[in-house]
Amino acid sequence: MKKVIAVVLVLTLSVTTVFANNEQPNLTGKEQLRTEIVKLLGQHQLKISESFVKAEISFLINRQGELVILSVDSENQTVVGFIKKQLNYKKLSIKELSIMKTFKMPLKIVKN
Numbered sequence: 001m002k003k004v005i006a007v008v009l010v011l012t013l014s015v016t017t018v019f020a021n022n023e024q025p026n027l028t029g030k031e032q033l034r035t036e037i038v039k040l041l042g043q044h045q046l047k048i049s050e051s052f053v054k055a056e057i058s059f060l061i062n063r064q065g066e067l068v069i070l071s072v073d074s075e076n077q078t079v080v081g082f083i084k085k086q087l088n089y090k091k092l093s094i095k096e097l098s099i100m101k102t103f104k105m106p107l108k109i110v111k112n
Helices: 002-019 029-041 077-087
Strands: 052-061 066-073 103-110
Touching (some): 029 077, 052 077, 066 077, 077 103
Antiparallel strands (some): 052 066, 052 103
16 A cells, blocks of 8 residues: 555656646747847837838848848838848847748837
């Protein structure tokens, strides 16, 4: 009987430690890239009249691991300049993505 109780106790402790692990879920390379781009953009101080402005950026990652902005499609030229200034030739920490491949990403800049 003592052995059964000991086995149940060991199983309970091992199961609870597995589920108590609070690690962040693994993000895919593209999700990590989006997260890093949002972090690089940071908080803006742009004066925009709309509640938000949409933009689509085309970019690639060069051999040095830097983000190279190819184009920014948006109706607001202030947003275009802001995105280019904040992102162009910034070093990325993500290693899983293909270099010299063109990526497109939609963005929404929300009014502060």
